[in-house]
Amino acid sequence: MVRRGEAALTSVFADTYERRQLVDFTVPLFVDESAVIYKRPELEPDIFGFVKPFTGLIWLLIFASSAAASLIFFILYLVPFSASEGTGLGDASSRRVRPQTSGWSKVITSLEKSVGWSLYCLLGQSVLWFPTRMTLRIALGVWLLITFIIGTVYRSTVKAMLILPLVRLPFDSIDQLVESKIDLVVFQGTALYKEISNSANGTKIGRLKPQLRSLADEQTLLDQVSSGKIAYGGIKIPLLHLMRYQRSLTGKCQSYMMTERLFKSHPIGLAITKGSPLKKKVDKIIRRLRESGILEQMLKFELKEISQCLSPISATISSDDIRQLSLKDFYGVFALYGAGLILATWVFVFEILLKMLKEEKR
Incomplete structure (x- = not known):
């Protein structure tokens, strides 16, 4: 113009x-x-907010550390030590050493206890048994301290993300x-x-x-x-x-x-x-x-x-703008919980079938 x-x-x-x-x-x-x-x-x-506190690399390192801890516990349980150290893992209620087993039964028992201790500590769950060997107690104590730090950091980070979302x-x-x-x-x-x-x-x-x-x-x-x-x-x-x-x-x-x-x-x-x-x-x-x-x-x-x-x-983002949690925020956790239930159900059914097959052979 x-x-x-x-x-x-x-x-x-x-x-x-x-x-x-x-x-x-x-x-x-x-x-x-x-x-x-x-x-x-x-x-x-x-939906996947519960995994956001840590990066993928950190989660990978946590799972790798859990596997390494299970392997260390497994080795310490199987390797023979002096009688003064005890023979392995005892019952927390009776504090008596369980009878010694041999062959594959001992290996399976050792693997079950080793993986159980590793995962229970990582998830913050109580354990119904405790180690009687001093070497195992030291190793488990170190792992317990590590998982306590990881759990504390995870919970505080999740809380901070809810208070002030990123x-x-x-x-x-x-x-x-x-x-x-x-x-x-x-x-x-x-x-x-x-x-x-x-x-x-x-x-x-x-x-x-x-x-x-x-x-x-x-x-x-x-x-x-x-x-x-x-x-x-x-x-x-x-x-x-x-x-x-x-x-x-x-x-x-x-x-x-x-x-x-x-x-x-x-x-x-x-x-x-x-x-x-x-x-x-x-x-x-x-x-x-x-x-x-x-x-x-x-x-x-x-x-x-x-x-x-x-x-x-x-x-x-002010206190008035902070979004309240909705049901969708828990979909990821519920999905993980549901997957665990499905897996546990399949394991339970498999154990029943395996027991039935053993009884038929007898």
């Missing part, structure tokens, strides 16, 4: 070399950045945005769209080209961003105004802004018809507003309502 002479000046635009060939720009109102906004994640039930962002950097495969919508005529389109494929910004989409329908932009269908990129301050508008509709922050910026140091000014005498007058006004701090104060006043939306999401 400015180029055709239908308007004397426009609203704010990024001052680029291509645009300067068509129109004049005032002195910059401010220097802005290119950013990306996306749907703000919500606190939702996590919200994972879909992406918070350019690399994560690329990995997410989420479509990035940008106005086609903007400097940001051209920069991404013209970047080499191997560069950090160029990797976004497969996800880059031009904005087809401005009317549905807000709904698409709020529903998480697209990520929207552009100049930071217009994006902040969009976030402010979203918040005014629902009273809550609907979007978050990616921490890493796509581009920095974009001079933002008003576009004026080339050679227009208005440029000097508008430049003078902008300089006075900028030097007096009025321009900056106006911007802060406009955007103060969304300061909470720009804070880290975990920092914005």
